[in-house]
Amino acid sequence: MTSFDHFTGKFAFSPRGINAFSPADEENDEQKNTIANGRSAQSKINDKLENGRREPYGTSLENSGEMSAESAGKQQKLNGAREALGAKGEGRKTGPKPSHAERDTSQKQRKTANSARENNENRNNALFMGKWVDVLLLAARQLNIPVSNELVRNAAKWSSGAQKHETIVDIALSCGLAATFVEVAPTAISSVMMPAILQIDGELGLITAKEGASGIVDFVVDNNVFRKRIAFDTLTRGKQKIELLVLERHLSVHDDRLDEYLQKKPKSWFKGLFVANWPIFLQLGLGSLIGNLLAIGTSLFAMQVWDRVVPGRSTNTLWVLASGVALALLLEFILKTTRVAVTDHFGKQADLKLSAMFYARVLNIRNDARPRSPGTLISQLRDLDQMRELLTSTTLGVLIDLPFVVSFLFIIWLIGGYVVLVPIAAIPFIVLPGIFAQIPLAKLSNQGLEESAMRNAILMESIYRAEDIKLLQAEPRFRRLWGEVNKVSGNISLKQREIASMLMNFSQTMQQIAYVGVVIAGVYGILDAKLSFGAVLACSILTSRTIAPLSQIPAILSKLQNARVGKKGLDGLLTLPVDHDSDKDYYHKPVLRGKYDLQDLVYLYGPQEKPALIVPRLHIKPGEKIAILGRVGAGKSTLLRLFAGLSAPVQGRVLLDDTPIGMIDIADIRRDVGAMFQESSLFYGTLRDNLLAANPLATDEDILKAMHLSCADQLLLNQPHGLDLKLRESGVGLSGGQKQTLMLARLFLRSPHIMLLDEPTASLDEATEVAVLERMKSWIGNKTFIVATHRYPVLKLVDRIIVVDNGRIVRDGSKDEMLGLDSAAFATASAPNDNQARG
Template sequence: MMRLSPWLAAPLAAHRATFIKVGIAAVFTNVFALATSLYSMTVYNRIVPNNATDSLIALSIGMAIVLVFDFILRMLRGYFVDVAGREVDAKLGASVFQSLVSMKLANRQASSGAFAGLLREFETLRDFFASATIMALVDVPFVLLFLFVVWAIAGPVVLVPLLMIPVVVAASLVVQPGLDRLAGSVLGAGFSKQGVMVETISGLETVKASAAGTMLRGRWQAAVQESADVALRSRLLSAFATNVAASAQQIVYVGVVLYGVFLIAEGSLTSGSLIAASILAGRCVAPLAQVAGLMTRLSGTRAAYQRLDAFMSAGGEMAEGANPVRRARLEGRITFRNVVFHYPGTTTRVLDDVSFEVQPGEKVAIVGRVGSGKSTVARLVLGLYQPSEGQVLVDGADVRQLHPDDLRRNIGSVLQDVTLFSGSIRDNIALEDPAIDDEELLRLARISGTHDFVGQLAGGYDLRLADRGEGLSGGQRQSIAIARSLGGRPPLIVYDEPTSAMDSQSENALVSRLEAELKDRTFLLVTHRQPMLKLVDRIIILANGKVAAQGPRDDVLRSLAVGQN
């Protein structure tokens, strides 16, 4: 039996009262189902032989009332299930998204497309646990009630549905192991297919420019073929159980009629009782047919749950039960103590015993060759990754002990790969921060250089950006990211190649504007660009993951110039 984790069990348990209402409605609808068969039996046994028209009218009026209430209760039952499903969906969705934004980047291993596909699997869980399951399972206990009534009105005829019930159950159980084996493959194949599609869409310009379409087309076709193959095998197994259940319903009806005719001939059964028994016998098998269909979905749901549970249980940036240090405002001191770091899944040391300190208000550049570990330093300061050994401290506190919200609220950052969000340019700068009004927005835009090109755009600051800022140049995206990083006047600024896509004129203008803006702020800069070094007081050179040299900017630049000569 699958034991549900709290992240799924809690939203379901919160709607116990709703599910109880569904159960009560199910009791009445199943009891009303008896009325139809008893009505038929009474008509054929009592009304027809005696031509009792008045009694038929009275009985039909009563039956009409029952049917009206049955309709109302069925609508209410569906409404209760849908309401519970909607609220469970909302809570699960919020929980899954919160886990996403707070997850450790070290735990992100799949492609973006496959990862997005995994996160959408919560809809499968919601539908299974909060909708289809309830509708099917609440009717199962009434199988015993219908069997008892069939026995009461038709005696040995009850043997027909009794014999078919184990057949339906056995068919569902027989295919379950096979479905369990295929479920993970079906899910994985679907993720692979979505991964290729998302990768192609997000990098369509590069795909076209580099003629990578042939390679990706091959991957897509392979993923589609694999998905189709495993889905076909899964559907065949599912169809077997479902079709057995459907055939069982027909066999029960025919068997009851066949057996009942002989009993009528013997005088031990009336025609009205036979009609009532044939109606109820189908009701005995129908819930099991629904359960058979549900069982075929159980394997896929279990596979989705296991993968989602692994993601939800992996833990976020803060360990469960942790009591992080809360700092409303940081001074901006950065300390690296014997830091060793390698990315998850690798053993190569990107940083190897790195130690340095940046005082509050100091401006420091990290320079070095490609792959020397410069960008990793920026990621560690932001708490995006944790050191494998050693400590990264901000204001004397290990970044692992600081609350991530406090840490990043006090750090304005521009990463090497600039990402803009869907929405307007205004949205991308302000990020819905109420403290950034139009005046502050314009100030930030002028400092970053965004204001220089926004006036030439048709929509201005309200221009809706395409996905990831498509349609803007790399330098324009960097300008918007710089404006965003300065919002809220954070005391610590971390830039990783913030001007790599800018022309020299735009870069020099930006440097002159940033000099005043960065006054009294700690500034950590990763760059290859000479003009940006005007903003720093000290340079740290990294080579092969180690600190090769550090010192005042002018001294380090002179030593580098001498070394090159």
């Protein structure tokens, strides 16, 4: 073995790192996952339970993070290193002052240590959550709840350890389970609580049944389930209560046998916010009722002062009334402040829920179903701002106060009699113009939505293609486009503001007219001796209070109109096909080997476009090494996307391991199918963050080995930050070759069984390309490997060549046969690539 082979070895990646590779290992992966060492696993549980009789049980979640001996050893070493650093720090106090270079080096070392420690904590947290996932999935299976195991496991890897109870409840919800943490005495445990999860010295058990004072508990150890009978009173060990996670179905199972009118109707996501929080609105309604009743106090105070206090010259009565109205005003202020706080809190929670829901939906949209312009997608997401405006305390407060207009009119009638006709007559003049104005406002809102999408599209293209625009001297063209769109958008906004301001001014004018009308009507009542001066004053105050929320109706209707248009755009997002539809049942594949069968396949980019790919038949065996050759735009990348499950054919089928790829759980496909396309990119964050995106459980050692395999470790030699090097969006500042090696390292960390590569070495220099291919060849092993390339050196990795031309497979055979029979085959197919998306 050469020194190079000795240094690189042959690595196979696992979720926890890189293990020594043997070709037989991969063939036996599935067997290893299913064959259990029952005696060893059973002994682990027995040891835990025996030790529990001598040691207190950790029944709380905070005490459940039991460290292994290896973890404890690492922690002890870490503590020793900290003490050594502390001793050095003490020594510096009496020694010479460190130089700037020493301080900078020390800061970088501390930063690196903190990053590594944070990464280690995140990994330990993910492993801890993995135990909960195993038991929750077991509970879901026992309750016959269909769930995607891989989706749940992947979400748990990225879970935050800050709020463990909330995280566990969220994971349970993704399993179709409603979970609640409770603390109960052993004697209070009943069958109604089953199934429930309890913790026994770091191990988790699922209580499935109760028999007397004992429970039947299932344990998951090394992917195997073992059942034991445990007495509940042995779990407390000095504590009065134990903590359980009580589980139940979150939703009932859909049954197609039910008639259509009996089936559950799909819920409106917007109405669901209010229905789910009806207790909050009930409380707000009661608070508003009390607040509006208290608001009547000022008008009654004015009436009593002018009708009784002034004529009787009773200052004592004045101060008694003043103290009463002051108390009423104080209570009204407290109620208003509380209402604002409650409505704002509801708005914040609703905003967070909607933002999370739609962001997750955007990530789940199938690639070939996404809008052609990212600006359109961003514009649709920005419609959440319109919904947010509707959920503010100002809007909700006005809507809650509107029903109390009737109560104020009733009070005016009790005090002033026929005077109430004046505000009643003013109401239609305030409300109807706002309603009629919604017709032009709706048209303008729809036009504004279209222009907003165009503005976002132009802006994004200008930002991400700024270099090309400058090199082509195309700035005038884009300035012209931007100016045209802004002009139209500005005209629409101007018309909307004109209508809104006119409505607002008209409503304010009508409010003043109503006030004047009440005074005029009251004067006639005074002259006829039917009303007192105090009654007229009280009616005028109440009229202003009655008209005030009505004057806000035009603005509220405008917000409702914008929200309606925004909801239309958001509803459009929900209609797009997604990678994983929760209403469908998918096949779960523990392992995918890479056996592909394409049958009568036709793929189109759009309904009005000609077929981009036509494949009558294509068969690929597991473990084959294949190169796809073809001219630019021949359909190579499209074929790879079909293999990866990123696109779906309009006709025909793509079978993966004898199963239609659209029926396989997408999480299983993502787990075992690794792909890197020409459009693949890096993210903003550190170098470590970018690589951990592929495998959050990877250690720094795993990362460095993956970087060595892809020759990305050269990047570490040229800068002092190591894995903490900050990368900009899309890796701006790095060369094309550096980006490509980092993306290859990211792919290696996933250790997929199926590798799909699109021009993996196009940006590498010749020496780096040779090194990468040499190391990659030793790493691929028995994996299914399919690469689209124009580079001749890449062919050393393959045994079979497929030539694609004009969307059809024109040649297919072994590498030796293809290159031997027609030496021009590769030259014809390997024309320089222009990085076109459909290549």
